[in-house]
Amino acid sequence: KKDIEYLSLKNLTVELSNLVFLLEQQKLKGLILDYVDLKDNGDYSMEYNMRLNLEYIHFANVEMNFFRWRDFFKFADFGKIILEFDRLLLQENVLSYIGLLNSYKNVLYLEIKFCNLYILRDFHKILNKFKYLQTLKLNRYNDDRNSSLYMFEAIKNMNYLENLTINLPYRGVYNNSDYFFGMQNFKVLCLTGTNLTQEIPNIKIWGNYTLLRTYIINKAIIKVYDLIEILKIESLTKLSFLDCDIEPCFNYISVELSGIKIKSLDFTATNLDVLKNFDIFKEFARLETLHLSNCNLKSGWLTQTNQSCNLSLKILHYAANCFDRNDLNRMNNLEVLEELNLRDCKFYSCGFFELGNDCKFLGSLKYLDLLHVEINIEDLIFLKSFKNLKNLNLTLSDADFFTAKNLLFYLPINALSLKECNKKSIFENSYSRYLYEENINLNLNSLSSKSFILIRI
Structure with missing residues (x-):
């Protein structure tokens, strides 16, 4: 076939010359290699055959001769690069090859999944070669204060950056330098803590973000008043706090929120008890997706959600929480619900079948997870009512x-x-x-x- 745009190879040993020949014949846009060993015949006259027109590569644990890595990045003209490593030696070798070139002006998307070890001390020098990035995603790595500081210096110079995924910065880094948090181009920002002792930046940065659409925090501490400030970002449509710890506030906080546009809200594995006195969830009137699994929520908690969500909420994940009739009555009014996850939920003095024939989502529900939920014959009979x-x-x-x-x-x-x-x-x-x-x-x-x-x- 001559119309193949993307080629994916996995768990193979391939002659490099054969692969290059295939790529030249097919004129592919993208190449995906996963645990592939590219064997070299030692013919270095093949150098110019590495002038490939690939727009996209995704290499996961790919073995290749040093000179071929050099030629690959020297002559190829990528717009999107994704690299994954599970061995430190391979990771250091490949990144050192990338660092040999002066710049990557055409690369707009760079994603690297490290092997859960400290990154190269000079990694910031590699980042400096990608000044035109629009998307940068760095995952599964550890850093120290110095490498974190140098990395933010490199990111500072990426004037076109819109989508960023990195580790949470060390406090000494963002307390002394606010230039990074003044960047106003971000549309997507994802920050991950390496442990649950790191806090998100508590400086007043939120007013700077007028384009931010998606904000994701993993494994971090957040104070209630910082959460309130985040909710004031008018452009925000997706907000996620995954496996986080929300610290209570012992002083009075005035909560004045209006016009929240958030459509996707995720608090998976995050404690929400400290929010019970703030009635924040009444402010989310446009939700289409709500993830509250593993929050250890008590029965009756679902009643806090805004009634306006009845006509918008399509996905509800509520696994490993407690349920009673009040929750059932609230859920009963969701008119367009398509996906419902109640795995490991405990029902108190009620059963799933008590949603009854008046349930508004009998015709819309497509996916239902009731694993490890007590189910009886009445529930099975009722399940037949979901026609789609x-x-x-x-x-x-x-x-x-x-x-x-x-x-x-x-x-x-x-x-x-x-x-x-x-x-x-x-x-x-x-x-x-x-x-x-x-x-x-x-x-x-x-x-x-x-x-x-x-x-x-």
């Missing part, structure tokens, strides 16, 4: 399975967990036969003596 359900994850007791097998036939089961079973009974009872499925995948290695999961593949 395409994907269902479900947990049953061993006794329920035989009583409910005829009901299961009518449900679009993706994963079925059966409690209090042993591996021997799996084959004796032929569970896949009851489900009338030919593509059941059963992973025995993941089974315990009390449960197992059947997964559709």
